[in-house]
Amino acid sequence: MTVPRSTLAGVIDSNVSATPIFITLAAAKQQLDLSRYELFDELDVQNVILLDGDTYIKGDLNQQWAEATLEALGEDTNMEDTLILVNGNLTVAGTIKPSHDYFPHLLVIGNVQCDALQIKYN
Incomplete structure (x- = not known):
């Protein structure tokens, strides 16, 4: 099925080296240990x-990155129950920054390198 791509989708395509795919947690558990x-x-x-x-x-x-990625994949942009899973190393030429409201959980099965990691404490 072809998914209509927004302007944000082009930004994701040109700024991310791996192709994001949207799957269920059950499917992820079948693919990865x-x-x-x-x-x-x-x-x-x-x-x-x-x-x-x-x-x-x-x-x-x-x-914003997570919402744009979900939109580009044709999915609901509600992130309350979403995990970003990197099966490999993650390099971010920028900041890894949670929002004030919601941020999908992040799991990297590898090493992480970024310019800055901003963590909010309650």
């Missing part, structure tokens, strides 16, 4: 943006 990550028992994660392989993101990895 996630048994050592106990957090899935505690989190209400249903959907996964999978980046399979070493991934380079030019720009910030933030709520």
Whole structure:
């Protein structure tokens, strides 16, 4: 099925080295051994943006990036139950920054390198 692509989709395509795909958590667990990550028992994660392989993101990895990626994939942009899963190393030429409201959970099965990591404490 061809998904209509927005202007934001072009930004994602040109600034991310791996092709994001949208799958369920159940499908991710079938593809990858996630048994050592106990957090899935505690989190209400249903959907996964999978980046399979070493991934380079030019720009910030933030709520806007996640929303644009979901939109480009033709999915609902609600991120409350979404996980960004990188099966490889992640390099972000920018900041990894959660939003004030929602940010999808992030799991990198590899190393992370970024210009800055901004964490909000309650």
